[in-house]
Amino acid sequence: MKVRVRFAPSPTGGLHLGGVRTVLYNYLFARANGGDFVLRIEDTDQSRYVAGAEQYIMDCLAWCGLQPDESPVKGGPFVPYRQSERKSMYLQYAQQLVAAGKAYYAFDTPEEIEQMRKEHRKDEHSHAQYDSVTRLVMRNSLTLTAAETEQLIANGTPYVIRIKMPEHTTITLTDMIRGEVSFDSSLVDDKVLLKADGMPTYHLAVVVDDYLMQITHAFRGEEWLPSAPVHVLLWEYLGWKEKMPLWAHLPLILKPDGNGKLSKRDGDRLGFPVFAMNWTDPKTNEVTKGFREMGFMPQAFVNMLAMLGWNDGTGQELFSLEELVSKFSIERVHKGGAKFDFEKAKWFNHQYIQHTDDATLAKLARPFIEANGVSPDEELLIKVVGLIKDRCTLLPDFWAQGHFFFATPEITEKAVITEKWNEQKQTFFTGWADALATLATWTAEDIEASFNDHVAQAGIKKGEVMLPCRIMLVGGKYGPGVFAIAKLIGMEETVKRIKGAIGS
RNA sequence: GGCGUGUUGGUCAAUCGGUUAAGACGCCUCCCUUUCACGGAGGAAUGACGGGUUCGAUUCCCGUACAUGCUACCA
Numbered sequence: 339m340k341v342r343v344r345f346a347p348s349p350t351g352g353l354h355l356g357g358v359r360t361v362l363y364n365y366l367f368a369r370a371n372g373g374d375f376v377l378r379i380e381d382t383d384q385s386r387y388v389a390g391a392e393q394y395i396m397d398c399l400a401w402c403g404l405q406p407d408e409s410p411v412k413g414g415p416f417v418p419y420r421q422s423e424r425k426s427m428y429l430q431y432a433q434q435l436v437a438a439g440k441a442y443y444a445f446d447t448p449e450e451i452e453q454m455r456k457e458h459r460k461d462e463h464s465h466a467q468y469d470s471v472t473r474l475v476m477r478n479s480l481t482l483t484a485a486e487t488e489q490l491i492a493n494g495t496p497y498v499i500r501i502k503m504p505e506h507t508t509i510t511l512t513d514m515i516r517g518e519v520s521f522d523s524s525l526v527d528d529k530v531l532l533k534a535d536g537m538p539t540y541h542l543a544v545v546v547d548d549y550l551m552q553i554t555h556a557f558r559g560e561e562w563l564p565s566a567p568v569h570v571l572l573w574e575y576l577g578w579k580e581k582m583p584l585w586a587h588l589p590l591i592l593k594p595d596g597n598g599k600l601s602k603r604d605g606d607r608l609g610f611p612v613f614a615m616n617w618t619d620p621k622t623n624e625v626t627k628g629f630r631e632m633g634f635m636p637q638a639f640v641n642m643l644a645m646l647g648w649n650d651g652t653g654q655e656l657f658s659l660e661e662l663v664s665k666f667s668i669e670r671v672h673k674g675g676a677k678f679d680f681e682k683a684k685w686f687n688h689q690y691i692q693h694t695d696d697a698t699l700a701k702l703a704r705p706f707i708e709a710n711g712v713s714p715d716e717e718l719l720i721k722v723v724g725l726i727k728d729r730c731t732l733l734p735d736f737w738a739q740g741h742f743f744f745a746t747p748e749i750t751e752k753a754v755i756t757e758k759w760n761e762q763k764q765t766f767f768t769g770w771a772d773a774l775a776t777l778a779t780w781t782a783e784d785i786e787a788s789f790n791d792h793v794a795q796a797g798i799k800k801g802e803v804m805l806p807c808r809i810m811l812v813g814g815k816y817g818p819g820v821f822a823i824a825k826l827i828g829m830e831e832t833v834k835r836i837k838g839a840i841g842s
Numbered sequence: 843g844g845c846g847u848g849u850u851g852g853u854c855a856a857u858c859g860g861u862u863a864a865g866a867c868g869c870c871u872c873c874c875u876u877u878c879a880c881g882g883a884g885g886a887a888u889g890a891c892g893g894g895u896u897c898g899a900u901u902c903c904c905g906u907a908c909a910u911g912c913u914a915c916c917a
Contacts (some may be wrong), residue, residue: 348917374857382917448915459843466843467913516847525845526913533915540917549858563911590911594853645866650855653865672855675910679853682867692880729879739879754877797872801876807847808877815877 341373343555344545345406348380349391352626354615355600356559356591359643363557363588365404366644366666366799375407376551379420380544382537389620392420398614401657402636417550421543431576432499432531433545436479440575441531443497444468444478445490451476463510467527470505499532501541501575502808503569510569514555514668516584521567529568541565547571548583555785556583557668560675561599563587583722587667589647590675601677602626614639622810633702633706633733634683638690642683647672656689696724703736707736710737721826725818743826746835747813753835755806755839765842766796767802767810771836780829782821810839 343364347357368375377399379392392410399405408414418424435441446454451468454476458466473480478500479487480491491497507523531542537548548556566585573582593604605612605627629639641657649655650665657665691699700719707714714722726739741747749755770792777784789807793800808820811832817823824832 346917350917371888371914380917386916496915500915519846530915535915537915539915542852544917559911560847560910562917566846589848592910601909645854645882647854649855653856655854655866675851676855679867682854685867688880726879728881799876804876812877816879817877817880819875820877 339554340552341368341371341555342376342551343368343373343557344376344378344548344551344553346378346380346547346558347395348383348386350383350386351387351391351619352602352613352628353615354602355408355612355614355643355646356588358398358404358614358639359555360559361402361404362397362589362640362643362662363586363648363671364670366663367557367668368407369663370666373554374407374414375404376414376416376553377409377419378547378551380408380540381420381422381423382533382540382543384422384535394590394615401615401630401641402749404640422540422548424543424547425537425754427550428532428542428546428567429536432538432542435501435531435572435575436499438575439502440571441499441501442473442479443487443491444473444476444500444530445482445495445497446476446478446529468500469527470503470524473500473502473528477694484491492540496534497686498534500530501571502526503528503568503802504660509570511566511570511585513563514584514736515589515671516587518674519563519566521564523567523571526565526567529565531572532570541568541572545569545576545578549576550572552581553583555586557586557588560587560590570603586671587665588719589672591646592675593838594677594679608680610683633735634687634692635694635702635733638687641690642686645686646676646678656686656693658670661681684731690728691730691733696714696720696727698738699727704732706734707737707740707744709734710741712741714744718731718826719744725822729816729818742817743811743823746831747811749809749839751809755810759806760803762798763803763806766792766798767807767836767840769796771833771840774833774836777829780825782819782825785824785832786821792802807836810836 345361345364347353365375369375370624377396381387396409396411406412408416410419412703422659429540432441436443454472455466458472468476477572482490503526505631508520509523510518510520513519529541530539531612533537570582573579591599594598594608600612600613611627611629611632613626613628615630617626617628637659640659644657644662644666645655648666648671697720700716700723703723704719706718721738722740722743724738729739732735733823770789773788773792774785777788790800793803804820805815808815808817811827813818
């Protein structure tokens with residue numbers, strides 16, 4: 339049987355780190371097994387619909403290089419891929435369950451349910467949920483006569499269809515990561531399968547669609563584990579047990595400080611992105627930073643995510659996507675959640691920058707440089723990138739570390755020059771600047787040789803003028819070797835900067 | 843509260859009964875660099891607790907603690 343996996347997000351906002359990792363694991367598994375990777379949009383909750391979220395999710399996948407084989411826009415043999423467009427398909431299965439005595443109609447209003455919960459919460463040992471004991475006192479097709487039920491439906495009374503959980507049955511499933519996990523059916527409530535608006539809930543939709551789309555392996559977050567018994571039962575009740583996918587519940591990604599699931603809020607609070615790309619909330623216009631805009635390379639981002647909860651056992655940390663495809667194994671995924679470490683994430687990006695050729699890097703860095711209003715010549719940019727990549731961790735660093743190559747910098751550390759300034763230095767720099775203008779060849783070596791000559795002539799220590807020289811050219815105490823900088827910005831500009839600095 | 847899941851340094855983590863308990867990030871020291879990084883060499887730092895099983899437990903089992911997830915007509 340052909341391997342088929344799916345990523346099934348709900349289009350309600352930005353795409354979280356954990357979501358991308360789920361996509362990644364799906365993708366790797368599909369590729370490694372010659373299978374299909376499906377993107378299915380789980381938009382059954384119309385009240386949570388967010389405009390643009392679906393497109394945004396697809397854009398994120400494209401940026402990461404994790405494109406689905408089948409999706410709402412790409413199509414495929416199992417169209418449609420949006421659950422809202424599949425609405426009409428679910429009722430029959432819900433009815434089939436009712437007919438088989440595995441589900442029932444429930445007419446309770448939200449207020450009535452809330453009332454029931456309130457009463458049961460008073461009793462410490464009660465479950466306060468719609469289950470095998472409480473369903474006997476609620477308004478549903480189990481407590482009403484068949485005629486009453488039919489009448490209510492005929493009258494257009496809103497109803498939902500709930501699964502009828504069996505009593506005292508142990509439901510066991512084998513998780514690819516956790517092994518056998520079992521639950522007591524009595525402790526699971528009668529989940530709503532079909533909502534009053536005719537839409538299925540996630541529970542029905544995920545089973546029906548996974549069956550219809552012939553999904554063979556289902557990866558999802560650990561937060562779904564408690565409802566897994568409902569899904570297992572549904573596969574059984576619908577008569578599809580043989581076709582049930584193999585489950586894998588992925589560990590959670592935790593916040594760096596304290597504990598708990600990593601949320602968008604933690605990113606804002608601690609100053610790092612949580613979403614793959616910038617997300618603008620269409621209602622509030624609030625922008626949440628993304629890894630892309632913060633200057634991560636997609637390959638580094640993906641590599642980092644792969645290592646968050648998985649390793650190949652050898653200690654290797656840098657993997658190309660192709661390598662991941664061949665080496666990834668779901669069995670080696672960790673059971674426990676991992677705290678997200680932004681410092682480590684940055685390290686990955688630094689590694690990728692070092693391993694990327696200068697021309698490619700120049701293209702990646704360009705938008706972050708142009709964001710500052712300059713548009714350097716491609717050849718120059720490539721040289722600059724090569725000179726400063728060592729000290730760049732994120733793409734915007736190419737501007738921070740290299741802006742002085744593109745425009746005369748503002749001197750921000752003037753004190754370094756002025757504090758110990760004297761006649762001797764004045765003479766040295768004036769003389770050297772003039773000498774530079776007559777230099778036969780403009781190489782870093784020649785520039786330095788000239789510098790050394792003048793240092794000797796002036797009778798001062800090289801160390802006394804090196805740093806001031808750097809400040810004149812760069813503006814601050816950073817950057818690559820001074821003579822390499824002079825070489826690249828050219829004779830005229832070098833002389834201009836030195837004279838400009840002396841003059842002021 | 844109930845149920846599920848998890849627990850090796852600050853963080854990510856290797857180990858599939860016997861090791862001086864890898865490696866990486868971060869941190870500290872030194873070297874390199876007349877800037878800052880990069881790089882190099884060192885260093886500090888780990889099996890939650892209590893019982894078993896075993897010749898021997900980080901590893902297997904049971905408790906406890908702690909953490910976390912879920913307990914919606916949300917996914």
